[in-house]
Amino acid sequence: MSAPAGTQQGTRPGGRSAQKRAAVHRAVAELLAEQADLTLPVVAARAGVHPTTLYRRWGSVGDLLADVATSRFTGEVVVPDTGSLRADLERWAADVATDVSDPDVLMLMRAAVGAGESGACACRGDREEQLAALLDRERARGGRPPTVARAAEVLLGAIYYRAIFTETPGTPEWARGLVEVLLPS
Amino acid sequence: MSAPAGTQQGTRPGGRSAQKRAAVHRAVAELLAEQADLTLPVVAARAGVHPTTLYRRWGSVGDLLADVATSRFTGEVVVPDTGSLRADLERWAADVATDVSDPDVLMLMRAAVGAGESGACACRGDREEQLAALLDRERARGGRPPTVARAAEVLLGAIYYRAIFTETPGTPEWARGLVEVLLPS
DNA sequence: CCACGCTCGCAATGATCGTTGCGTTAGTGC
């Protein structure tokens, strides 16, 4: 919530806080993977940090989850640039599908969504921005790509839908095929 | 989890249990709308039921939420039948979008998703079956509609995506426009 | 090098949660 984006955070980027924060994030990821019910004391114990610290810094499990989700889903991703919009989208979609088919990532997403609107929105991360970059490049090339909103709805929508609301997340191949819906040949 | 589908449930459909169950479901909906943190004792107090009953019948907040979600999202919905696949889909999509744009419904969905896979899947309800009915009718008519999976991914995917992962759920008009992606003219 | 301030650890407290054994009430079948 208070972190910009990178590995470190906040007021004192180089210090002890950042290490604690990283430990806590790691602990959350671990516990999430173990299906343990997330609670601040439990996270604290796992992270080797005093519970008070968590209550002070984050206040609630929801805020902590939102924080973890943002730092997990927003990061420097190499946006594909093959020269062809279709190929770029296919590759991007496959990458996203691969990412969210990881059970641990799924757990994080579900928990973040359950934490409320902020946590849910954090799960988008900067993926719409990545999409925008792809589409802008196509527009600069002289093409007429769909809008970012439309692309996000169709691609991210379908990928997230299968990941979250069904038992079978989509495969990368399936995600590639999705581009066909957006860009009819 | 133990209920078939209808208003009542389980072993003794006509009895006291069903009333308690209804009261509990109502309480969950209320508390969800109030942003209160859902916990079994709290739900029990609101429902005028003893906490023990909840622990025995559902065991955990997750199971309770999954139960509430299933009974909320699966029900006798009048599947549109206008004679035209496109019109049917547009109307159906608009109905779904209207439904999930209700803040209370949104809260329920987020909470159910956070409760785990079963809760998340419960949010689909029987909407894919409704979709299947629409598409089958078109096939019987001699048309070649998309598969149920593809239709669900695109339509439900986009609608749910905007509802859950963004601050602005889609409007019915927007949802209608979504059909154009699935059925290019 | 030193003083300031932010962050963390520590300990104690009240509140709430989740569980279990037992008695009672309500619904079902003969």
Place this chain on the structure above:
DNA sequence: GCACTAACGCAACGATCATTGCGAGCGTGG
């Protein structure tokens, strides 16, 4: 109408959670 079973209410218990005041440690700036 009567016995049986299932579901519920009740009360206790231990465990865990969430909060607060205080002191110490680490990083930053003069």
